[in-house]
Structure formats: C-alpha cells, structure tokens
Amino acid sequence: MPGDDDATTRHFGFFVAGSLVGVASLFVEPLAERSDLGHRLRAMAVLESSQRQGVGTALIKAxxxxxxxxxxxxxxxxxxxxxxxxxTRFGFKETQVQIAMAHGSFSTMVVTIPSFPKTLL
Ligand SMILES: CC(C)(COP(=O)(O)OP(=O)(O)OC[C@H]1O[C@@H](n2cnc3c(N)ncnc32)[C@H](O)[C@@H]1OP(=O)(O)O)[C@@H](O)C(=O)NCCC(=O)NCCS
Structure with a gap:
C-alpha cells in the first residue's frame, strides 16, 4: 500500500510456531476533517483457521x-x-462516512486513544 515503507509506518504480525497467522498495519494518516494527530489501521486480517482465538485482540492491542x-x-x-x-468491542464508533468499494460498502470507524480501556493494553 502507499506509505508501506514510510519511517512512521508500523507492520505487525502474529506468529504461531514461526508461522504468520495475523497481520495489521499502522499508518500516520489523520482524517481529512481533523487537525490532531491520528493513525489509520489497515490490512487487519487473521487466517481463517486462527480466528476466534484472540489473535485479532492481540493485534488491536499492539x-x-x-x-x-x-x-x-x-x-x-x-x-x-x-x-x-x-x-465496537474495542471502543471504535461508526462515523457517518461510508466508503463504496468493489466488494461492498465499508464504514469508517474511530476510537479515541485516551478512551481506550487501559486494562486491555
Ligand atoms: C475480524 C478479525 C480480524 C477478528 O480476528 P480474531 O482473531 O478472530 O478475533 P479475536 O479472536 O481476538 O476475537 C475477539 C472477540 O471478538 C469476537 N469476534 C471476532 N470476530 C468477530 C466478528 N467478525 N464480529 C463480531 N465479533 C467478532 C470473538 O468471538 C471474540 O469474542 P469473545 O472474546 O467473546 O470470544 C478476523 O475475523 C478476520 O481477519 N476477519 C476477516 C478479515 C476482516 O474482516 N478484517 C477486518 C478488516 S475490515
């Protein structure tokens, strides 16, 4: 994706016995309507065989x-x-912004960092 190799971009992987089973990427990319610093989460995915085992939670926390x-x-x-x-479990809230993509309509969701339950970090 554009920005993949930027110095501020972070890529996360969850490995089980050396095999990558989940990924998530973090980009410095504020929303157009905001002037404070915001990050965008992209490409969050867990292999189907590893879903519902806490991998996504670990990636979100990281x-x-x-x-x-x-x-x-x-x-x-x-x-x-x-x-x-x-x-929604992690405090993300849907905004009014819907994005039409080839495979359907996506919601834009935002979580305020200080409101994130610190016990989950
Ligand atoms: C969505 C996704 C990242 C979740 O990852 P995961 O590893 O399965 O999540 P976890 O195991 O950490 O689940 C945490 C909790 O959320 C629940 N959960 C997981 N996926 C869910 C979903 N799609 N909808 C609602 N709840 C979900 C789990 O049941 C679990 O609840 P519990 O603690 O009560 O058991 C994963 O299912 C996935 O990659 N899906 C396909 C790609 C995708 O949708 N990516 C998101 C980008 S739009």
Whole structure:
C-alpha cells in the first residue's frame, strides 16, 4: 500500500510456531476533517483457521499501544459490515462516512486513544 515503507509506518504480525497467522498495519494518516494527530489501521486480517482465538485482540492491542506511544489522539479504519461488531468491542464508533468499494460498502470507524480501556493494553 502507499506509505508501506514510510519511517512512521508500523507492520505487525502474529506468529504461531514461526508461522504468520495475523497481520495489521499502522499508518500516520489523520482524517481529512481533523487537525490532531491520528493513525489509520489497515490490512487487519487473521487466517481463517486462527480466528476466534484472540489473535485479532492481540493485534488491536499492539496497534493501539503503538499509536498511543506515538502521541496519537485517535485511530481510525474502514470496516466491512461483518467486522463492525469486532471493532465496537474495542471502543471504535461508526462515523457517518461510508466508503463504496468493489466488494461492498465499508464504514469508517474511530476510537479515541485516551478512551481506550487501559486494562486491555
Ligand atoms: C475480524 C478479525 C480480524 C477478528 O480476528 P480474531 O482473531 O478472530 O478475533 P479475536 O479472536 O481476538 O476475537 C475477539 C472477540 O471478538 C469476537 N469476534 C471476532 N470476530 C468477530 C466478528 N467478525 N464480529 C463480531 N465479533 C467478532 C470473538 O468471538 C471474540 O469474542 P469473545 O472474546 O467473546 O470470544 C478476523 O475475523 C478476520 O481477519 N476477519 C476477516 C478479515 C476482516 O474482516 N478484517 C477486518 C478488516 S475490515
């Protein structure tokens, strides 16, 4: 993706016995309508055979922790309808912005970093 190799971009992987089973990437990319520092979460995915075992939770915690350390106020992402409930668990809220993509309409979801339950970090 554009920005993959930027110095501020972070790529996270979850490995089981040396095999990569989950990924997430973190980019410095504020929302157009905001002037404070924000990060964007992209390409979050867990292999189907490793889903529902806590891998996604571990990745979200790592990503939000890194965004927090970088001084970010918020984290946002575009989310397919089937994953909205997953992100809601971590404090993400849907905005009015819907993005039409080839494989359907995605929601834009945002979580304010200080409101993230620190016990989950
Ligand atoms: C969405 C996704 C990243 C979640 O990863 P995961 O490793 O399965 O998540 P976890 O195991 O950490 O799940 C944490 C909790 O969320 C729940 N959960 C997981 N996926 C969910 C979903 N799609 N909708 C609602 N709840 C979900 C789990 O049941 C679990 O609940 P529990 O603690 O009560 O058991 C993963 O299912 C995935 O890669 N899906 C396909 C790609 C995708 O949708 N990516 C998101 C980008 S839009």
């Amino acid at each position: 990503v939000i922790g890194a965004a927090s350390v970088a001084g970010s106020s918020y984290l946002w992402c575009t989310v397919r309808p089937t994953a909205v409930d997953f992100y």
